[in-house]
Amino acid sequence: MAGVAGGGGGGGGNDFQWCFSQVKGAIDEDVAEADIISTVEFNYSGDLLATGDKGGRVVIFQREQENKSRPHSRGEYNVYSTFQSHEPEFDYLKSLEIEEKINKIRWLPQQNAAHFLLSTNDKTIKLWKISERDKRAEGYNLKDEDGRLRDPFRITSLRVPILKPMDLMVEASPRRIFANAHTYHINSISVNSDHETYLSADDLRINLWHLEITDRSFNIVDIKPANMEELTEVITAAEFHPHHCNVFVYSSSKGTIRLCDMRSSALCDRHSKFFEEPEDPSSRSFFSEIISSISDVKFSHSGRYMMTRDYLSVKVWDLNMENRPVETYQVHEYLRSKLCSLYENDCIFDKFECCWNGSDR
Amino acid sequence: MEAQKEAQRIMTLSVWKMYNSRLQRGGLRLHRSLQLSLVMRSAREVYLSAKLEEDEEGRLGPQPGLGEEGAGQTPLPPAACPGPLAPEERAAPADRGNAPAAGDPEPMETQDSGGDLPPATPAPGAGRRPARGGSLPPPGKGSRKRRSSSLDKPGAAEAGLVPTKKARLEAEEEEGERQPQGQDGPFPSLAKVLQTRFSGMLRGGPAKGPEPTPGCRPGDGVLSILVRAVVAF
Numbered sequence: 001m002a003g004v005a006g007g008g009g010g011g012g013g014n015d016f017q018w019c020f021s022q023v024k025g026a027i028d029e030d031v032a033e034a035d036i037i038s039t040v041e042f043n044y045s046g047d048l049l050a051t052g053d054k055g056g057r058v059v060i061f062q063r064e065q066e067n068k069s070r071p072h073s074r075g076e077y078n079v080y081s082t083f084q085s086h087e088p089e090f091d092y093l094k095s096l097e098i099e100e101k102i103n104k105i106r107w108l109p110q111q112n113a114a115h116f117l118l119s120t121n122d123k124t125i126k127l128w129k130i131s132e133r134d135k136r137a138e139g140y141n142l143k144d145e146d147g148r149l150r151d152p153f154r155i156t157s158l159r160v161p162i163l164k165p166m167d168l169m170v171e172a173s174p175r176r177i178f179a180n181a182h183t184y185h186i187n188s189i190s191v192n193s194d195h196e197t198y199l200s201a202d203d204l205r206i207n208l209w210h211l212e213i214t215d216r217s218f219n220i221v222d223i224k225p226a227n228m229e230e231l232t233e234v235i236t237a238a239e240f241h242p243h244h245c246n247v248f249v250y251s252s253s254k255g256t257i258r259l260c261d262m263r264s265s266a267l268c269d270r271h272s273k274f275f276e277e278p279e280d281p282s283s284r285s286f287f288s289e290i291i292s293s294i295s296d297v298k299f300s301h302s303g304r305y306m307m308t309r310d311y312l313s314v315k316v317w318d319l320n321m322e323n324r325p326v327e328t329y330q331v332h333e334y335l336r337s338k339l340c341s342l343y344e345n346d347c348i349f350d351k352f353e354c355c356w357n358g359s360d361r
Numbered sequence: 362m363e364a365q366k367e368a369q370r371i372m373t374l375s376v377w378k379m380y381n382s383r384l385q386r387g388g389l390r391l392h393r394s395l396q397l398s399l400v401m402r403s404a405r406e407v408y409l410s411a412k413l414e415e416d417e418e419g420r421l422g423p424q425p426g427l428g429e430e431g432a433g434q435t436p437l438p439p440a441a442c443p444g445p446l447a448p449e450e451r452a453a454p455a456d457r458g459n460a461p462a463a464g465d466p467e468p469m470e471t472q473d474s475g476g477d478l479p480p481a482t483p484a485p486g487a488g489r490r491p492a493r494g495g496s497l498p499p500p501g502k503g504s505r506k507r508r509s510s511s512l513d514k515p516g517a518a519e520a521g522l523v524p525t526k527k528a529r530l531e532a533e534e535e536e537g538e539r540q541p542q543g544q545d546g547p548f549p550s551l552a553k554v555l556q557t558r559f560s561g562m563l564r565g566g567p568a569k570g571p572e573p574t575p576g577c578r579p580g581d582g583v584l585s586i587l588v589r590a591v592v593a594f
Contacts, residue, residue, distance in 0.1 A: 097387060097388070184391055286404055287400060289400070290396045293396070
């Protein structure tokens, strides 16, 4: 089930009223496990919305051109393309099944008529090319219209094939497969502003890839302790800075964010900046550590701020101030008293995402 | 008492979740395992301190033979006096019945707890019982009622147990030796199962499949905490 929320500016002043403008998918309770959507991502222009599900499929919606007779309504999103991105795999060495669930999708900036996106499951990242085809050639010399080869001896004249329009067909083809670089489960991917590289992060390591090279990657962060018994935190999300191609951040399960500069050293285990808000001792509970884990981190478009999401709140950080966020928003503070029940039904482990609107407001 | 019960409940729940997380598709999730172990540890600390208070109230006099704990631990009277409290604290389900066998001197436990718990957790599995999924008790069962000394693991562990654990990693046989007064009953086996399953993690590899034998799972570091916590049961 997917909900596409459209913002409706209502009321006076700064009050926003949010309402669903479109809901895609099944509304009833009986949803197949494989159809559960696991990730969503708009492309840069907002015309395309990609969704990944637990069954390894990617469905892309496209916004229709705005209707001239109803200029104020946002265009509707309709299915543009569907393809199977990942299949379940089996790691024989470890006797482990690798889930096909799509963990993240990231679009590449558009450089020509085709669209490119990266999609990843727990272990493998794939680069997909989505292209449109609305013409086809007719009038081949050696083939009949239905594809059968013609007998060369029967050809008495030559003709030039001509392009004829056809029903729009959207094709998705895998262009690169980046595999075997992660021991743990991949949780993030982020395309760099140089449009040539991207990073992928799992629980303990972050790797840097070049989009053209699939057989190797560079490890740029490794927080795996020599003795795994000493493990205290894992990486939960990572993102490149929107303008500085040498800067990226990664968040941890302890509620901290580290900013790293790839110019300082090849292995960025030592952070350049460390963002952490001191814990409020009065709110300690059994579950303090779980709810302080950051589930998502996103830079603002300006690159000056970043937003983090932990279980109960959203925080906005100024990159120049490491000791506390500049803004904190309690998203569902009323859940704080229900943490125990949430722990019982596993909801406390849910991971939320956050994102900025187009103008960083 | 309430806090203690709550902590106990949460600990059981956590162990159950940990066990179940092994069975899910895609293998053990490192982050999830870490979070579960953190909750377990918090719950255990609360449980311990609650028990400590209660024992101090209930106690008439200091028991001998205490204080074998590892460095830095508050001497655990409870460790030595399962006696008075034991009956009421033993939850009905008998699993822990064996703990009382700990009637076998506290001192001994305390002592062993140094060596025994962490190894116990790992240990139980090692020599005596082949880790078996089936032997795991249903969640919610059970007296987590165990010598509190064992709960002292964190410190004691660092002090005396780490080497032990490493040894265990290298050579499973050693566990057998260190085998304490056979903890029998479901919880020890739970501990054992989790231990052997996770022993691979400590070797640093990711997970194997659902067999009872050592699997390498990404949830490593948590193992130690988890192990200790579990042993506490």
